[in-house]
Amino acid sequence: MCGIYDLTEKDLQPLTYTPAFLDKIKGMRFFDPHVHMTARTTDDYQAMADAGIVAIIEPAFWLGQPRTGVDSFRDYFSSLLGWERFRSSQFGIKHYCTIGLNSKEANNEKLAEAVMEILPQFIYKEGVVGVGEIGFDDQTALEEKYYRAQLELAKEAGLPVQIHTPHRDKKKGTQRSMDIALEHGLEPHMIIVDHNNEETVKEVLDRGFWAAFTIYPFTKMGNERMVEVVKQYGSERIMVNSAADWGISDPLAVPKTAALMHESGIDLNDIHLVTYANAVKAFAQSGQIDEADFDLAKNIDQSEKFNGSSILRGGQQPRIDKNTTIIR
Amino acid sequence: MAEYVYDLDSVSKLLNRIIQYNSSEKASNWLQQRRDVQQTTNAISQFNQTFTAIPRFVGKETINVQPEDLDQLSILVPEFFVQGWTLDRLVRVWWLLQLPASNKNDYVAAIENLFNAAEMNELAALYSALPLLAWPEEWIARTSEGIRSNIGIVQEAIMLNNPFPANYLSEPAWNQLVMKAIFTDKPLHRIVGLDRRANAALANILTDFAHERWAAGRTLDPMQWRVLINFITEDNLADIARIASSVVPAEREAAAIVCTQTKFEPAKKLIPADLADAVRNGEINWNSIAEKTIK
Numbered sequence: 189m190c191g192i193y194d195l196t197e198k199d200l201q202p203l204t205y206t207p208a209f210l211d212k213i214k215g216m217r218f219f220d221p222h223v224h225m226t227a228r229t230t231d232d233y234q235a236m237a238d239a240g241i242v243a244i245i246e247p248a249f250w251l252g253q254p255r256t257g258v259d260s261f262r263d264y265f266s267s268l269l270g271w272e273r274f275r276s277s278q279f280g281i282k283h284y285c286t287i288g289l290n291s292k293e294a295n296n297e298k299l300a301e302a303v304m305e306i307l308p309q310f311i312y313k314e315g316v317v318g319v320g321e322i323g324f325d326d327q328t329a330l331e332e333k334y335y336r337a338q339l340e341l342a343k344e345a346g347l348p349v350q351i352h353t354p355h356r357d358k359k360k361g362t363q364r365s366m367d368i369a370l371e372h373g374l375e376p377h378m379i380i381v382d383h384n385n386e387e388t389v390k391e392v393l394d395r396g397f398w399a400a401f402t403i404y405p406f407t408k409m410g411n412e413r414m415v416e417v418v419k420q421y422g423s424e425r426i427m428v429n430s431a432a433d434w435g436i437s438d439p440l441a442v443p444k445t446a447a448l449m450h451e452s453g454i455d456l457n458d459i460h461l462v463t464y465a466n467a468v469k470a471f472a473q474s475g476q477i478d479e480a481d482f483d484l485a486k487n488i489d490q491s492e493k494f495n496g497s498s499i500l501r502g503g504q505q506p507r508i509d510k511n512t513t514i515i516r
Numbered sequence: 517m518a519e520y521v522y523d524l525d526s527v528s529k530l531l532n533r534i535i536q537y538n539s540s541e542k543a544s545n546w547l548q549q550r551r552d553v554q555q556t557t558n559a560i561s562q563f564n565q566t567f568t569a570i571p572r573f574v575g576k577e578t579i580n581v582q583p584e585d586l587d588q589l590s591i592l593v594p595e596f597f598v599q600g601w602t603l604d605r606l607v608r609v610w611w612l613l614q615l616p617a618s619n620k621n622d623y624v625a626a627i628e629n630l631f632n633a634a635e636m637n638e639l640a641a642l643y644s645a646l647p648l649l650a651w652p653e654e655w656i657a658r659t660s661e662g663i664r665s666n667i668g669i670v671q672e673a674i675m676l677n678n679p680f681p682a683n684y685l686s687e688p689a690w691n692q693l694v695m696k697a698i699f700t701d702k703p704l705h706r707i708v709g710l711d712r713r714a715n716a717a718l719a720n721i722l723t724d725f726a727h728e729r730w731a732a733g734r735t736l737d738p739m740q741w742r743v744l745i746n747f748i749t750e751d752n753l754a755d756i757a758r759i760a761s762s763v764v765p766a767e768r769e770a771a772a773i774v775c776t777q778t779k780f781e782p783a784k785k786l787i788p789a790d791l792a793d794a795v796r797n798g799e800i801n802w803n804s805i806a807e808k809t810i811k
Contacts, residue, residue, distance in 0.1 A: 262632065269635030274667040309633045312568050475572070 207440075209447035213240060216460070217482070220442045221245045221467035222321070222350070222382060222402065222429035225272055225283070226264075232432070232439045233279040234507065239443040242482040243282040245471060246272060247321040247350050250290045252434055258302035261289075265310045273315065282485040284477065286320030286350045287311050294334040295326070304337055311345050317471040318342070320350025321382060324361045327354060332368070339372040347474050349374065350400075353383045355407065362388045366395055380470050382429070383408055389417060393425060398470045402431040403441035411445040415452045423458035427467040519617050519650045522593050527648065530592065531610040534585055535574075538603050543574040547607065554614055560626055567611055567630060568638065571604035579603050595708050596647045597677035608641035609648060617650035624654050631658060636667055643673035646680035653684065660689045663696050675702055682709025691718045694743070695725070704739040705806040711742065719747035723755050738770035738805055745773075748780040760786045766808045769800045 218241045225233070225246050236244075246268055255261060268285040276283035287310045289303045311319060319342040324331050342349045349369065354361040362381060369379050376396035384392060384399045385408070392399040401417065402408040409417075414428060430441035438444065446463045450456070471477055508515075536544055550566045579601055581589075589596060598606055617623040627649065631642055643662050646655055659681055662674045674681060675697045681690060690713050697704060704710060722740050729736050741759060748756060760771035772791040775783045787795070794800040 266633060270639060270667055273636050312565060313635045314571055314637060
């Protein structure tokens with residue numbers, strides 16, 4: 189989401205950038221472990237594939253306005269497992285998701301109860317790599333109640349937990365999220381604490397949790413700051429994501445951050461860890477991620493020819509030339 | 517209305533044999549154990565959990581089927597097709613046969629619930645299982661709904677090599693299936709019952725569609741003309757004439773077959789002379805055209 193920001197005439201001009209950053213990261217593979225693709229276009233998928241993103245995780249979240257019935261949740265969860273998964277595959281990107289009741293909507297108790305009832309139907313599905321994103325928004329009693337209930341669910345299912353930390357009163361909210369998780373007997377290595385910043389990262393790492401950083405303009409981390417974080421804290425248990433959604437955000441945040449890290453002299457191995465390998469390792473604890481599947485998704489050749497006719501394999505989408513005024 | 521319209525016991529055993537042939541010992545044991553639990557407890561939650569968990573335990577390799585098993589299957593359930601399936605799909609379909617079906621309401625509710633909470637591969641397995649589900653008339657609306665899906669493998673599970681739609685769908689729903697298959701570039705020759713369910717309304721929709729495509733300067737799948745064999749009239753004769761003189765070889769060949777097989781005399785005059793023999797001796801047929809244009 190966009191924060192308060194002074195727009196100038198320059199900010200309103202159409203972008204004419206050439207993605208020079210792509211050269212710096214040529215051949216690298218990325219895993220974006222937090223991106224809300226239901227809010228994004230096919231152009232984004234194409235650009236992500238072009239930038240080297242091979243797999244993504246879409247956490248269940250709210251949709252910008254509150255839902256009023258449990259069936260909306262059911263349909264949303266099944267769209268993450270169905271249509272969105274297929275849409276992603278059309279661009280050669282392996283799509284996983286985490287399933288959970290988000291903190292904002294946990295405040296509607298009647299609805300929250302109904303959602304808790306259907307969650308077990310979804311968290312055991314193929315490609316569900318965690319319970320998420322759950323945690324605190326306003327840090328209310330109801331948020332805490334359903335956060336705790338879902339920690340129990342994750343424990344029972346042996347799934348990692350993807351924790352959303354609040355925008356307001358962040359430091360305290362982050363500490364509290366970790367305290368409660370430990371109270372429920374979850375191991376820190378099963379918990380990915382998301383949306384960290386310079387103020388929260390040290391404690392998260394010191395206590396043995398995974399620290400995820402969201403590169404998101406105006407409200408969360410910028411990638412120059414991210415470079416400094418990696419310089420200071422290294423690459424162990426740190427991962428970056430875009431959390432791109434229906435707000436002003438950037439689905440290429442992970443590859444762009446990798447490019448900036450490379451430019452800033454950070455070791456390639458460290459870049460690999462924070463933009464790919466750590467996230468794979470953390471979420472593969474679900475038993476639901478097989479890296480060989482990334483290649484399988486990638487191997488769909490768009491222009492494969494068979495007896496002279498151009499064909500599309502596995503529902504792969506044809507590429508269109510964006511630089512022409514002609515649309516056919 | 518019948519519970520099962522085929523010999524359930526024999527099919528279940530045959531599928532089980534194909535599964536055994538393709539499974540590791542560990543996967544077989546797990547399945548056996550799940551079935552024992554199912555038969556003793558009859559708990560719907562455990563039935564659902566097993567359905568979901570199947571790929572984790574049996575894997576997703578493409579199955580091999582012995583020719584004699586294929587033969588037997590085609591006798592037990594005509595046109596039911598498992599070739600090219602992954603093992604998890606076959607096991608899921610077999611697992612559905614383990615659900616007691618004598619109480620129709622409970623059975624339908626349980627299967628509908630699986631549909632409603634299904635992920636992509638589960639949906640494909642459920643639709644693939646349509647020819648084997650109990651109370652077949654109950655799945656007609658569900659099938660029409662599935663045709664509206666935008667998910668490629670779900671569309672394929674319903675449209676291709678699946679005898680259920682041709683056997684049960686109403687004419688409008690059937691026509692929608694064929695048109696959706698065309699719009700989503702499916703290999704039409706793999707639609708079971710494409711010839712048997714051809715009808716005048718569909719023939720009209722297809723010629724209108726051809727006019728639209730031609731107006732837009734786009735191409736057509738030559739296989740679509742197959743539906744017109746018994747529905748050529750004065751009104752669409754010009755369209756047949758157009759493809760009979762097409763520069764696209766597959767279109768001319770399609771026209772040649774249509775004009776050879778139709779009973780509408782004026783169309784017989786349109787058979788391209790150079791193709792007449794090849795059509796008559798079977799050298800040109802729908803499969804050879806499919807080879808040329810396959811998706």
